[in-house]
């Protein structure tokens with residue numbers, strides 16, 4: 038058992054790490070176990086020093102849930118994720134695209150409709166089946182995308198990780214493999230929580246984007262920038278102001294207020310109040326670098 042004052046080494050750079058916060062699974066309440074998040078004093082990477090052995094149990098069968106029909110996916114799911122394909126299309130118009138952590142396949146569907154040859158890696162077998170059988174996407178079932186890429190000689194024009202990399206045991210390994218799996222002029226798109234967000238400092242262990250213990254790591258913007266440089270990728274853009282990142286700001290307040298609700302009706306009211314609060318706070322957390330999440334668009338040179 039780790040004590041609060043324990044010092045451990047950074048699993049990435051070996052630097053001295055100090056405890057940044059401790060908390061339990063406030064988002065899903067799977068157990069009351071307390072997890073300790075540490076911050077490396079050298080590279081600033083955040084990591085859970087005592088990740089659970091039974092991590093799959095913290096996801097559960099409903100974490101990624103397949104759509105029952107393609108019609109529902111197109112009507113309900115697709116409008117919410119259209120900003121993602123718009124963002125990718127601004128950087129890359131066509132080619133072979135891989136999504137890592139494709140979940141229910143909504144983004145894959147949009148990429149397919151935009152003309153990409155879409156491949157996917159996803160841990161949920163039902164989602165993988167839906168993508169393969171109903172959507173005609175080449176989806177592979179695995180909770181170890183590093184192992185999948187290690188034995189693949191495919192080269193991709195775009196590789197996307199939408200809020201996936203923070204769930205992986207060695208995010209730098211995932212990053213390096215993705216970088217080396219890009220075709221010349223290919224783009225790597227990574228969206229992930231911003232540990233230096235304004236609201237993260239305010240809410241500390243109550244910040245939902247810590248998502249203990251599912252978020253094994255939180256990657257500061259400067260850390261991603263440094264890894265991109267070491268991997269030979271150019272930075273097209275790293276922003277906390279894209280549509281998805283701005284939504285995660287409001288999500289924080291909605292989900293925090295909703296947790297105070299006593300019944301379904303109260304929870305809905307508080308959720309909407311939280312969205313309003315998020316809109317009011319936009320002048321503060323809508324500033325570049327201050328938001329709850331960021332999206333990095335990185336490019337392999339020709």
Ligand SMILES: [Zn+2]
Pocket residue numbers: 047048049050051052077078079080081082
């Ligand atoms: Zn470090």
